[in-house]
Amino acid sequence: MERELACEIVKDLLPLYVDGIVSDVSQKSIENHLKHCMDCEEMYHNMVFHLETETPPTEVSDVKRFLKKTKKMCLLYGLGGLSFVAILVCLIVDLAVNKGITWSLIVGSSCLFADAFIYALSTCKKNKGCIAMTVISIGVFVLLFVIQITRYYLMETGTVWLFRYGLPILLLWLLVLWLPVLTRTFLKWNIWDCMALFMLLAVIGNYVTKLITGDYVWNDVLHMRGFIGNAIGGVIGIILFGILGRIEKWRK
Numbered sequence: 001m002e003r004e005l006a007c008e009i010v011k012d013l014l015p016l017y018v019d020g021i022v023s024d025v026s027q028k029s030i031e032n033h034l035k036h037c038m039d040c041e042e043m044y045h046n047m048v049f050h051l052e053t054e055t056p057p058t059e060v061s062d063v064k065r066f067l068k069k070t071k072k073m074c075l076l077y078g079l080g081g082l083s084f085v086a087i088l089v090c091l092i093v094d095l096a097v098n099k100g101i102t103w104s105l106i107v108g109s110s111c112l113f114a115d116a117f118i119y120a121l122s123t124c125k126k127n128k129g130c131i132a133m134t135v136i137s138i139g140v141f142v143l144l145f146v147i148q149i150t151r152y153y154l155m156e157t158g159t160v161w162l163f164r165y166g167l168p169i170l171l172l173w174l175l176v177l178w179l180p181v182l183t184r185t186f187l188k189w190n191i192w193d194c195m196a197l198f199m200l201l202a203v204i205g206n207y208v209t210k211l212i213t214g215d216y217v218w219n220d221v222l223h224m225r226g227f228i229g230n231a232i233g234g235v236i237g238i239i240l241f242g243i244l245g246r247i248e249k250w251r252k
């Protein structure tokens with residue numbers, strides 16, 4: 001004879017029963033109990049009713065939350081990308097027009113460079129980073145041309161610096177940014193090795209930029225004039241990231 005279950009036990013088991021995760025024996029006992037006990041029956045119906053009315057709103061709100069989040073992310077990345085483009089363009093124009101860059105630009109741009117770069121590296125497996133980099137690269141080209149045309153041809157001030165300084169410097173630094181991203185995407189290097197490669201390219205890029213603007217001649221580079229100021233930070237970075245890269249590989 002089947003023993004009548006106490007209401008307390010049935011009420012405790014009801015959530016599991018509603019979810020359909022009780023054993024066959026328990027299920028039968030609960031069903032029998034519900035046939036005779038109005039109290040538990042009512043509770044059961046309330047539970048099922050809540051489940052039915054609650055599920056759709058949570059799904060809808062999940063979708064809404066998701067949309068809101070993606071919209072916010074797009075806006076955030078868009079703004080980040082735009083400010084990155086703006087700083088990069090200021091940097092190149094400053095270099096081309098004044099043949100040197102101001103300190104605030106150096107600090108601001110290096111922060112943005114690092115942010116954008118780490119973002120691109122961390123997402124480029126999913127190709128999102130590559131898309132972001134492509135948009136940024138094209139944006140910088142367009143903006144540089146617009147500034148040159150507006151200043152020289154429309155405002156009739158300044159000189160034509162676009163081909164002598166602007167484009168070579170831009171192409172150089174785009175290469176510095178793109179190479180690590182491409183090695184990560186296609187050669188599957190770990191993030192630290194890519195950072196080390198970036199640092200190495202940045203050191204080279206720094207010297208080449210100075211050659212383009214005329215701050216340096218080849219002799220200065222060969223005799224490593226101003227090595228401490230130009231490259232020591234980069235060299236330390238290369239060693240540090242290189243070690244981290246080895247540790248990451250060794251751990252796997």
Ligand SMILES: [Zn+2]
Pocket residue numbers: 006007008010033037038039040041
């Ligand atoms: Zn009962």
